[in-house]
Amino acid sequence: MTPPTTPRAHRRDERGSAVVEFVTLGVLLLVPLVYLVMALARVQAGAFAVSQAARESGRAFVTTDAGQDATARARAAAAVAFADHRFEEVGTLELVCDGTPCLRPDGRVRTTATVRVPLPLVPAFVRDAVPASIPVSASQVSTVDRFRVLP
Template structure:
């Protein structure tokens, strides 16, 4: 009987094979949040690129318009292309303001502000309705109308 008890105790103290189980368990527990964090940070970086490019291109398109009537449409189209390039089609906005009147006068400054809301990836819609799981990102770019531009 004593031999049996010692044999059982020895087997319980023996940890051969348990390192693999611990490594796999800890690996999965640590790897899943790390992968999710990388996914979110990548999406947030894409949002930053999108708003920076949208604001810059919208401002440049606005100040290079041939006439004041076509300038807002050109700016919206340029911003939309920049947003879609990074995969953002919803919850985007663009605001264009001028420092004086008329907007397209020589050396006039046009400020374009682009905004996008970056949602957390892989979060179902019903959870988003309960808890705000999104990050707003915005960028502003100031463009100057060409000094030697003809009068509008």
């Protein structure tokens, strides 16, 4: 005598499939989330870099002593700020004075730092086809001391 066939007997054995589904869905959802966190962390580092570069280069420019090159000093301060956040190659600095000479008493100097943050893990052939960087910039207006003696 054969055992009676029931609908349950015709079902396939699904033990262990929940683990496989969990791992598959977990990886599919976790990989983009990790990439997003990496990209946002790099953009935040770029924001810190341009903020620090604009502030420090403006401060270095307006506190330059007579006989020193103010522009070179400001660019050196910005280079240090970019290097702190590993943006040496992609950071730029723009200096604009509101009059001539730049270092006159109560003169204002606008420093604008810009960096193009490359997205992480993007291959070179994709960078050539689509823009794979995010521009971030910050500006700072620094004022020369009112009681500064002109050289």
